[in-house]
Amino acid sequence: MCVSESLSDRYFALIDQIVELTLQGKISSFERVYRMLLENIEIGTGEILERCLNQRIETTTAQLDTKLKAARVLRALETIEKQWLRWQAENQVDADINEIAQDILAVEPEDYFLAIVDAIDPNQDEPLSFDELNKLAESFKNAAMSQEDVNLAQDWRQLSLGITEGLKSFTALEGDLVSWMYGTASNFSGFGAEKPNPWRVWSKKVSSPLLKQLFLTLSQQQSARIFAQIASNLELRAWVELAIVLQYLERGLVNWYDKQPYDSKFGKELSYSTMLTFASIWGELWQVFVDIHPALADGCFLVMLQILRAFAQREDFPLYSGVFADFSGEYLQDTLDYFDEPLKQIEGTEEKARIMTLLGYSQRTIGAYEKAVAFHEEALEIAIEANDFACEIANLNHLSRANVNLKNYNEAINYSQRALIAARQVGNKLGEANASVNLGYAQVFAARQLESIDLENYTEAIRYLEQGVELASKQKDWQSQSFGYTSLGIAYVSLEQPTTAIAALEKGAELARYSRDVYLQGLSYSYLAEAHYGIEDRAAAITYGSLGMYLLHQINSIEWRQVAGLLSILQGQVGEEEFKRILGQGRSQIISLISVDGYDYLPQLLEEYKRN
16 A cells, blocks of 8 residues: 555656646656656556546646636646656557566466467457567566576576567568469469478478478478477477467468459468368367377467367358368368367357358268268257357258258258248348258259159249349359259259250359359269260260369269269260260360369279279
């Protein structure tokens, strides 16, 4: 109490001194007042000064009618008040940084990494800037200089060095944040591709052994688990540096991709794969360290959650599709698999429901239908609890799709009807467009099960599909339009109307390319092959079938085998040499969509189908 009282006396004296000097004409500028405050106010004691100043202002205001000097005194006090507000604004950041540093240093030493990861969370309303991180490093450095405990002082210096080196390493990498994409830009296909490879480029730009070791491991298409198992440097400094560098790389790439929404190669979909890639790195590190280095594991797990939380909170979160364009199938599956176990550690939240939605439709794409249903059912339950209507409707739609794959057509129709009703109730046009298309899609396959080409069995399905396409068009939802046209094409293939089917499927394929949905591209090309086979246009059937087979295989979709079966039949009908000649005729069209490497892989893929 006496400390506060002595400060009050000092601050009253300071205020009175400034007022007296002002009245004597010895203070001629606001800057002089500010400097006096700067020299005399102690960090963290602003409330005491403010209380003293307010008391003087109240007293002087009450004397305006009785004392001649009161008006001049009040003007001097108001000058002090303005400069005090300036002091607050300019020194609040330092005070906040100092408080953050003290909070981190107050935890147990083994939890320093977890605490600093929490402090630099980019999801905060006002995340720490580059300059503020430098100030935080300086706070740790100053604290270490006055710390008598040798071990604590060493840890605090490690915190300071980790931040400083992290910022320095990112600065060295910043110029090559996106340059690696342009070396062979025509072949760029995301983090799952062999080249161009950001990790290889970045490994040459850093001096930190830990960073270099991680980047080299990833550049060889090896899991971050391999890196964790051989990581020789477990110093706090090195891991703080790693956390800062990876955060800045991930955020920098995402910000860049988000500014390219209309670029056919570099769009928002790449933001999704980037966030998932970096989240999976931290998830893999957690998985290795959870038993051998629990404190480090906790920090890794928190970084992963921070990235997933940021991803789930995006306004354009891909509730229906969007993460397949920029991964090869195996890499995508490895990435997504690592979120299965970590998500079990988290309680039900809106973010968890959204990530589980993504996992669900990803599992459906690769043919793991039962697993997809389990993800969507849990996501649906959480979304309902969280009142996340968009996520709830999306999962009803996905459950409809998955049940079509499982040939549970009545359940599929029921889920899509529920989605349609719910979407209309809350005015969710995207959900309504998807629900209309899903309902039509489920009805198409229910009709196909009847093995009938009676138009009456398809009439209602076609009506819902056309409604869904029209609604999706108004919403500029290319993915739902693509799905709708592709489903219409499937309906007309079933009705043995190949010419009408081809028109719809070509629109579906075009929109799938525009929306970067590899699965729908593959599906459209597969049924285009079947439609062209129906009109005995074997050349087109082989070309489209090859495209569909390759694209579906690229994302590990089990449906690649269906179109491979058709290609195998065509090869048997025309003979191997003629099949090879026809494939050569379509080479330019094929490589424009799947590259030369994709074209060269087609014979090997067809042989793989025959062997299995």
